[in-house]
Amino acid sequence: MDSSRTSRRAFLLSASGCVAHVLFSAACAPRSTRARWTAPINPTVRTAPFARLDAIGAGAWALVSTPLGGDRTTFANGGIIAGRTGVVVVEGFYRDAGAAWLAQQARELTGRWPTHVVLTHYHVDHASGVSAYADNAVRPQLHVTAPTRAAALGGTPVAPTRSEALTRAFADVVLTRTDRESRIDLGDRVVTLEPVHGHTNSDLIVHDQDAAITFSGDLVWNGMFPNYVDAQPVALHAQVDRLVSMVSKRQLLVPGHGAVADADAMRRYRGLLESLEQAARAGFSAGRSPQEAAASYVVPAALGEWMAGKPAVERAMQAWWRALR
Numbered sequence: 506m507d508s509s510r511t512s513r514r515a516f517l518l519s520a521s522g523c524v525a526h527v528l529f530s531a532a533c534a535p536r537s538t539r540a541r542w543t544a545p546i547n548p549t550v551r552t553a554p555f556a557r558l559d560a561i562g563a564g565a566w567a568l569v570s571t572p573l574g575g576d577r578t579t580f581a582n583g584g585i586i587a588g589r590t591g592v593v594v595v596e597g598f599y600r601d602a603g604a605a606w607l608a609q610q611a612r613e614l615t616g617r618w619p620t621h622v623v624l625t626h627y628h629v630d631h632a633s634g635v636s637a638y639a640d641n642a643v644r645p646q647l648h649v650t651a652p653t654r655a656a657a658l659g660g661t662p663v664a665p666t667r668s669e670a671l672t673r674a675f676a677d678v679v680l681t682r683t684d685r686e687s688r689i690d691l692g693d694r695v696v697t698l699e700p701v702h703g704h705t706n707s708d709l710i711v712h713d714q715d716a717a718i719t720f721s722g723d724l725v726w727n728g729m730f731p732n733y734v735d736a737q738p739v740a741l742h743a744q745v746d747r748l749v750s751m752v753s754k755r756q757l758l759v760p761g762h763g764a765v766a767d768a769d770a771m772r773r774y775r776g777l778l779e780s781l782e783q784a785a786r787a788g789f790s791a792g793r794s795p796q797e798a799a800a801s802y803v804v805p806a807a808l809g810e811w812m813a814g815k816p817a818v819e820r821a822m823q824a825w826w827r828a829l830r
């Protein structure tokens with residue numbers, strides 16, 4: 506199958522996944538809002554048509570995807586944490602070329618090809634390109650939870666299209682614990698992988714506590730309404746509360762989508778989830794449908810600019826209705 510047909514199929518399969526979610530959410534936003542969506546708060550060290558790398562600490566970079574420019578090589582964010590004995594990269598991205606680009610940047614910036622790859626969850630825009638990391642003499646270790654591996658290969662509609670390369674990439678993995686943290690020792694720094702629920706039933710949060718850096722995956726979205734397609738809203742809210750209090754202590758957080766988040770961005774995100782929960786609970790108690798509740802929901806102006814398409818808000822209300830039943 507040629508690559509345009511493959512990517513078209515992947516796009517259609519993921520109609521409710523994060524790829525379509527990002528495009529639909531941005532479609533109705535004013536040009537100025539779209540342009541501001543991923544504005545950097547840290548120095549940018551590399552730029553590609555689809556993403557850039559921002560320096561977020563010693564030996565640490567955030568890959569911030571910029572898909573609204575039209576290049577869909579990557580949709581989700583990720584990044585690099587480099588230590589004395591190894592290099593961790595976060596996420597597998599939408600296309601192989603996205604993962605290959607990040608690996609190449611890791612080599613140029615650290616002198617090393619990635620030695621470890623972590624996927625925060627199984628969604629198509631985070632996992633599809635992961636086999637590209639193996640395209641080198643050094644084959645990095647892939648760290649995922651068992652549910653993430655099963656979903657990424659087993660076809661939920663929002664997981665990658667199955668391929669031989671993907672099956673090979675997931676054949677030999679380090680399955681991280683789902684009941685407590687795992688650690689990747691990089692000699693002079695330790696990266697911890699914290700299993701939680703919220704955006705999906707199998708999320709991993711990636712921390713470097715000493716460097717005060719966190720990669721949250723899609724538990725956090727910055728400037729764009731989050732995708733609730735597989736979300737567990739109560740668990741999501743609890744995790745976000747925890748992440749907000751961490752970031753308020755001078756942490757930087759790399760969200761799944763949008764610019765790197767500081768304390769103010771996290772406060773606004775929590776406000777968004779709270780306003781949504783209030784509207785959901787009020788609508789549910791009044792006997793309304795998720796569609797009716799979504800139709801009357803407006804993001805409070807005090808929370809600043811959020812790209813929020815109608816399908817995204819409806820999906821969130823449906824997730825709340827599932828939880829409240």
Ligand SMILES: [Zn+2]
Nearest residue numbers: 523626628723
């Ligand atoms: Zn996702």
